[in-house]
Amino acid sequence: MEKELLLILDFGAHNNQQVAKMAREAGVYCEVKPYNISEEELNALEPKGIVFIGEEETAEKDAGAAAERIKKSAVHGPRVMELGNQKTEEEVKKFLFDDCGFSGSWTTEAFISDMVEQIRAQVGDRKVLCALSGGVDSSVCAALVHKAVGDQLTCMFVNHGLMRKGEPEMVADIFGKQFNMKLISIDAVDRFLDKLAGVDDPERKRKIIGEEFIRVFEEESAKLGKMDYLVQGTIYPDIIESVSNKGVVKSHHNVGGLPEDIDFELVEPLKWLFKDEVRKVGEALGLPHEQVWRQPFPGPGLGVRVVGAITRQKVEYVRESDAILREEIKNAGLEKSIWQYFTVCPGCRSVGVKDGKRTYEEAISIRAILSSDAMTADVAELPYPLLNKIACRIVAEVDGVNRVMYDVTPKPPATIEWE
Template identity: 40%
Template sequence: MKKSDTIIVLDYGSQYTQLIARRVREMKVYSEILPWDADVATLLAASPRGVILSGGPSSVRDEEAPSMDPRLLESGIPILGICYGMQVLAQRLGGRVEKGCRAEYGRTRVSLRKSPLFEGLPGELTVWMSHWDQVAELPADAAIIAQSESGIPAGFALPERGIYAIQFHPEVAHTVGGQEILSNFLFRVCRCEPTWDLGEWVTSMTEEIRRKVGNGRVVCGLSGGVDSSVAALLTSRAIGDRLECIFVDNGLLRRNEAAEVLEAYKTLGLKVHFVDASARFLDALAGVVEPERKRKIIGEVFVRVFEEKAEDVGGAEWLLQGTLYPDVIESGHKGKGAAVIKTHHNVGGLPEVMRLAVLEPLRDLFKDEVRKIGALLGLPERILERHPFPGPGLAVRCLGEITPERLDVLRGADAIFLEAIRNAGLYRKIWQAFCVLLPVRSVGVMGDVRTYAEVAVLRAVEAQDGMTADWYRLPEDLVDAVSRRICNEIPGINRVVMDVTGKPPATIEWE
């Protein structure tokens, strides 16, 4: 893989760190993420064209706050500090950071001054802020290049040293012109060449899998989704028939999903073994209502099923998983100071002691990158375009206690919702759509008879990568038809509501 032009992203614990790396890759520049306290010699050995300092949840005013090695400032490598990264730069360069009179969160207007970072942009932008601390005194010789509407410095620069800092987040979709700001840093400041592409990544990763696995055998848990399917095709290319695929019915799948998935895999030339472990999963989940406990149980049972089946099919040494960057981010496994949002089945849900080593070839990629790789590998469109489906399945959409009866209610409502979306031609326009069943009962009336049943939630979002999302504005007549059908056709539900919350502040899934 060509890495002549590399951008290093130093991770200070922001939930957006990998999103910065993704934005860089979108512009065909290779990016790597290192922890904020990575050895400078290691960093310089990558010969980066530039370094980006991410945001983070800490305050630079705290004694043990993440900082930066001053040798990086002396290296001559262009640096861009974002949010917390701006405050680290200000402090290290001799400026002063203090707690502001008020926080700035969400959309904010900023005025821009002439700078290579803002070339081609208007004089004002709507940007995404997320901070409380502020730069009260600039470093010597630094110039303000952006200011918020409240008069707070929103950016400064020492252009002769290639150092730039902005208080807002250019990597998120909410910042107007954010991609242009990053592009200006890459191509005007760092002088990068757009030479990195996913085709080279496929070749490089295929070789890496072949080297890592050696003569060993790999077992893969196929789910029917994009991630596990791409991971399986890629690994199959590397080691051939030493890959054994297992499709587990964990009792938490959607209606008719097991049969549809098995039919789809017949065309891919993969060896697929079917295991019906639904009773085992549901027994283990009986009476459990706490979300993290659900995920841990599912991860534990999932791996044990794999280990047992792996012995049956030839004693594999590796467990292949379709873990992606967002899984790693939200599980807080990407660096010191990262906040755990929730445990992902592919990451934190694994038991501490396993007989299988974990193989995760996609863990540095985002969903859109995985879809592009799937297309390169010839993955059928019906799998390629499938909405993301969580590893724990309906367990994180059936809130409260999980029972076979409540799962059947949820499956029925979800099937009606997805059918309506497909019939309206909206499926490919929506990032993710599904129903949630709440352990909340409300009074209703059907045919002059009082009912006391549970509540279904319609959730549909639009997103580019799942890191941020906005709720999708479904047509009113579609929502009306879905609501009436669910209440009329699905016993156990007498009320339908719609989730109109973005991410942030919510996550896409409810648990």
Template identity: 40%
Template sequence: MNNLSIPRPVVILDFGSQLTQNIARRVRELGIYSEIHPFSTSIDQVKEKAPLAIILSGGPSSVFEQDAPSINPDLFKLGIPVLGICYGMQIMAKTLGGKVVPADIREYGVTGFYREKTISPLWTVFPDGDPVLMSHGDSIIDLPPGFSGAGHTKTTPYAAMENPKAKLFGVQFHPEVTQTRSGIKFIQTFLKDIAGIEPNWSLTGYIDRKVEEIRNSVKKDSLICALSGGIDSTVTALLCHRAVGKQFTAVYVDNGLMRAGETQSIVRDLQSLKLPLVVSHSSELFLKRLAGVKDPERKRKIIGRTFIHVFQKEAKQLGMPKYLAQGTLYPDVIESVSSKGSSSVIKSHHNVGGLPKRMPFSLVEPLRELFKDEVRIIGKELGLPDHFVHRQPFPGPGLAIRILGSITTDRIRMVREADRIVREELDGTDTGQSLWQYFAVLLPVHSVGVMGDQRTYENAIAVRTVTSVDGMTADIGEIPHNVLIRISHRIISEVRGINRVVHDISPKPPSTIEWE
């Protein structure tokens, strides 16, 4: 296949789920091209795409709501295999004549799935009691004509349904998340065995397409990149540099909110990549504007506006480039704005929701549709060394969103020193390599302690450890008890102002990875 050609897609109609792009990612992992479109996409527009299969995502709505997202029933008459997930299954059932009601017992979390005996081969990937992730408040009690039940849980009689003759299938659970153990096998079976789709897409093609897009967009103008030193912005910079060469300059901003020793390490590493680099030391400006601000959304937006202010200043020194490149990923987008469907806003990101409406740059965001693990694959293909590719994710606002409450130089010191200890104890260990992220958070509470026979009333640190594949979902990251004790002892002993350490053991969802 020509890397620049666009194959026939699997069309994913987005009903607003925070996991919609996760579905697209699972499809791409199988080497199959996918596109996400709003649920309101017309039937004619769907036909123009000539999809090989259609997947209906989940969503935050109830089919009973007055303005609940709906679907054209003609979609189910196209003869194209359709898979409905969660809300997608419910709207399929309702549209085709089934009955959906508020569930007597809502299901949120992992539960066992039990397939029925008389079903098509699609469901054989699930052993009895196989764990699946449920997240629903409504349930189907009557199936549409022509459908049969394909599986149940202990509290949901129709956790899956099918009409093999019409090539229509539905699941109440989320096969696109890692908590559903056989979810990827299920999606693979649907796409390859039911829809008959052969692999037709690769990330190598994505690189070529994005380089060409950047080159065609920028033309003879100049381009600067917001470079944090993480994998996202570094890959963005390499793509931009490959596309426009000498028209490109990377700008690294030291905002005073980086981890211990990080600015020096980042600058050294970036210079080794031969990227044109400008370093702006702007910590005083950021801390001045953040003084007294406690609300996390205000923090993010202040940081976003200040980044733009700094870029404007640096841009003037560079002849005012027309384009600004950012390492925005899809998890940033899906949590910040409803760009594809009716998804709920979770939090603003400094490089998405925090941008001012009026700014002098046109944005270039070549990674906007990708997940972190995909970016790492691209980084390897672009020749990045392993320490770059596997660098732990670090949020754009830096330590500002790991300090709950006001930001002061002393509070930055406490969380920075605590974070350094966490990293020293886990970096390079088998435990650390098994984790997606590990870091310290300064909590907005004081507690009573006893140190040196004296009463103290000081701050508390939370240690956050998670495992994940793409950042959209995350499990609790377990670490050996003796290591946790050592981390706690060191933080309390070495970080002035801390007298208590707790371990955050919350998965995502319902929590997010970062606290703010």
């Protein structure tokens, strides 16, 4: 099947994924690139259609000149659509099908089939190591690569001490027992937490966790013999946020945290998919429903939910409070209607009273948001009785915590995670 591409050139739009989502939902494969794309890359991509998207003042200043350069550079003469931030679904579909003639044949099944072929072509008969975190992205990666190369794949789960409650056991059950994959579990809790001791800069924490992951994989894979490839669960929002015309918001664990002297060639089968598309692929591959639809979890784990320097005690505050939050959200029947919810230890203490005695303990913040792709997010309006119940349980059951707050800031201006 001929691969048709819609190219979306970003002039700095905060919602640069809008048209991309519309196109993907219409069965048209697309990619978002900076508007100053090189002539060589443009012609290598061979787009069938091109869209400019950006703030109106930016588009008025730069879009015309960029459009002329693109039209002259594109060897196959694709149709070009110029627009500001807002465009209706009807207008986008008219451009895709009436003006450009896209077939609309890009589907989940087509993606899996194409990616299985690409993985087999890249890997050949060599061995593959999967960085299995237990999150949705790495889990779908593992299932997809396993479908492509079978026992050439070894999954390695590293317990860095920054997982949610019960997750190491869940990983062993799904991938070791249900899928019968080659699974190696490494206890590296002390190693990671010792490396992170005293580090309070969020970017530095991400870099340390990312590099330490790679070092563990290198050391452990050496015990297995030569491992040529490393699978990573990078998804498209990671790339878009890490490389944009407005600068890096934050480096992502799967994008900016890799050391330059990595000993593996990367396999990133999901790097062109949005989160909802990753879930569809996971379901099609037969992963358990509860695993596919579990909440997004950052690569650095609870390390970016402890603001400032990480301590074992603060990680436990987050782990235990998060377990209470998830239990109560599920009991309230809201787990499918809220896209992501978690707790954060913001690193501040306050005066309180427990059992008639003065306390000076940590605060916990609750974050619950609504989103479809992590690019933008609204705050979930949790019922007050539920918030009150969660807060009461946290201060009663988590020793060392005496205050609970609710974060009501959307994205933008805030990011979803605190770090």
